[in-house]
Amino acid sequence: MIPLRKADELDDWTLRSFGHRFATPALCHAALTHRSAGAAHNERLEFLGDAVLNCSVARLLFDAHPHADEGALSRLRATMVSGATLAEISAELGVGEHLRLGAGELKTGGFRRASTLADALEALLGAIYLDSGFDAAMAAVVHIMGRRITALPAADTLKDPKTRLQEKLQARGLALPTYTLTAVSGDAHAQVFAVSCEVLPFALSTVGEAGSRRRAEQLAAAKLLELLPPEMRESP
């Protein structure tokens, strides 16, 4: 088991990485203790941190995207709090270097495991919430992912191509696109579906090919979006 870093070193690290100085350092130690290292491990804090993170990100997105509907907000949040995103942030902050792991986990490289890193990041946010309240935890969320949240695309672009195409046409009172299955090829276990997408008002037509009809429709719609007049491509 890796011994704890010296107290002042850990204090510097949390201040630099999360903008937070723990009033109760024991909470920080618990958040950095993997289940494999025994006793006071971080799984309950992870439960709390997951909730704090979801709520903070919900609020930040709510404010940053005043015109996004709840579906778009949910999709934006899902990208921000995914295990992959959290593991990446956790690695950037060097959480792995401060983790306490049991011998077995240590040997198998547990301090680099994505899920372990993501869980510890959530646990640290839970610990900050317990330490200093919700606003402090939300400030830490801004500290560690504020720039990623600002860099998110407009909520609209996260909709799937078929939905986007339909909404663009509807907004202008135009007829909706027609999707037609034009061919199915390949063996039974590896069929390829070809679907055409037609937008009559613009006399446009594209074809998408994929292993499922649904996916082929989405591809055809994506291609068609690219062919729309520039002013329609850019506006919602």
Place this chain on the structure above:
Amino acid sequence: MIPLRKADELDDWTLRSFGHRFATPALCHAALTHRSAGAAHNERLEFLGDAVLNCSVARLLFDAHPHADEGALSRLRATMVSGATLAEISAELGVGEHLRLGAGELKTGGFRRASTLADALEALLGAIYLDSGFDAAMAAVVHIMGRRITALPAADTLKDPKTRLQEKLQARGLALPTYTLTAVSGDAHAQVFAVSCEVLPFALSTVGEAGSRRRAEQLAAAKLLELLPPEMRESP
């Protein structure tokens, strides 16, 4: 569309029901406006309120069940924030009487629809969060469901019977139960499985019968839990 109640009436109601007086009453109006009534409806607030509710309940359970692991905390939370629970609380508070619905929803009894009531309750919590911050929203959660949270069973009882039986025996260093399929009867489309559960250290045995083997095992374990010595039934 139902007209808004008089401002002071609404003010009294939110204070009585949520322990909150809105600094910005427009937020309360938006939270009570169903999508069918147009314009500034409550779906974005519902997104935010759902997050606030989850985080508040997570914290309340974290504090109330210091020995529950994260799995038990998740299960307890799921029962508290289920659509059914929220709709029930919403109905008790009379949220339906303050809802603004479109004519169509009104005619089909939308103000009694469980999902509409649950959504509006979440939206009101989101509105309180925006109005006065997280701690005010969490105080409202305590106001509307504090007693239900206190009345929750010990985290342990939410585990399934097989898990509970196994943990009780393990905690005392006793041999684990044995499950044996003793009979399968009935036609192919409606089979009945009989499974016995044996706990050798107590010379106890029970049989569960159900439409699946898994379910029969759980029933047998549930029966066996009832036969354990009283001191084992009560403690974790």
